[in-house]
Amino acid sequence: MDANFWHERWQQGQIGFHQPDVHPSLPRYWPALDLRPGSRVLVPLCGRSLDMVWFAGRFHPVLGVELSPIAAAGFFAHESLTPLRDTHGPFELYAGGRYEILQGDFFDLAREEVGAIHGCYDRAALIALPPPMRQRYAAHLGKLLVPGTRGLLVTLEYPQDKMDGPPFCVPVDEVHALFERDFKVELLERRDVLAANARFAERGLDYLYEGVFRLDRR
Numbered sequence: 538m539d540a541n542f543w544h545e546r547w548q549q550g551q552i553g554f555h556q557p558d559v560h561p562s563l564p565r566y567w568p569a570l571d572l573r574p575g576s577r578v579l580v581p582l583c584g585r586s587l588d589m590v591w592f593a594g595r596f597h598p599v600l601g602v603e604l605s606p607i608a609a610a611g612f613f614a615h616e617s618l619t620p621l622r623d624t625h626g627p628f629e630l631y632a633g634g635r636y637e638i639l640q641g642d643f644f645d646l647a648r649e650e651v652g653a654i655h656g657c658y659d660r661a662a663l664i665a666l667p668p669p670m671r672q673r674y675a676a677h678l679g680k681l682l683v684p685g686t687r688g689l690l691v692t693l694e695y696p697q698d699k700m701d702g703p704p705f706c707v708p709v710d711e712v713h714a715l716f717e718r719d720f721k722v723e724l725l726e727r728r729d730v731l732a733a734n735a736r737f738a739e740r741g742l743d744y745l746y747e748g749v750f751r752l753d754r755r
């Protein structure tokens with residue numbers, strides 16, 4: 538999955554991953570992370586996710602990172618905000634309201650550039666990446682976040698031989714193997730969400746488990 542793949546998906550409006558509602562894991566599990574209002578949240582590979590709006594509604598400044606300028610601009614347009622734009626190293630920074638989106642490659646992000654981060658949220662970021670990139674992603678997240686940072690990770694599991702990713706199947710064991718060096722990993726929930734995702738049933742899947750994990754940076 539190179540950058541062009543994602544740029545084309547956004548150009549062609551093939552964004553079936555975009556959800557019209559806030560993901561249910563946020564109201565269900567985020568409060569237990571006990572992050573105070575004002576705690577800043579990193580959202581890697583953020584797309585134009587409305588989950589960022591949920592964070593802002595709880596007084597969390599949000600730092601999203603996203604390759605696509607269409608996604609970054611689309612997010613602010615949807616929120617009726619006109620972002621200030623500035624060049625920030627290899628990134629284009631879009632800033633408005635409680636939101637900052639660094640438009641560029643997540644793997645180019647350095648710890649000095651992110652500033653203070655207290656929380657992290659990954660829905661459809663890890664599972665958007667093929668296996669070798671998942672290792673890079675987990676290691677990079679470990680480098681960006683300081684000890685004490687906590688967050689949620691939402692994954693999918695399905696019979697990978699029935700469908701090519703993305704999204705990719707990332708089993709529970711793989712999540713532990715990827716993150717356990719830098720994070721305490723706790724599986725909070727794992728349930729079959731196939732009935733609510735007709736587009737996956739149409740592609741021949743007979744199960745689709747969604748996993749929600751809590752990650753605590755050691």
Ligand SMILES: C[S@@+](CC[C@H](N)C(=O)[O-])C[C@H]1O[C@@H](n2cnc3c(N)ncnc32)[C@H](O)[C@@H]1O
Nearest residue numbers: 543554582583584586603604642643660661665
């Ligand atoms: C499956 S989508 C999920 C978006 C969002 N998390 C959501 O829940 O709607 C993955 C997103 O990651 C972006 N992306 C892929 N590779 C990236 C990279 N290396 N750096 C930043 N963004 C990337 C894509 O453009 C796409 O918007």
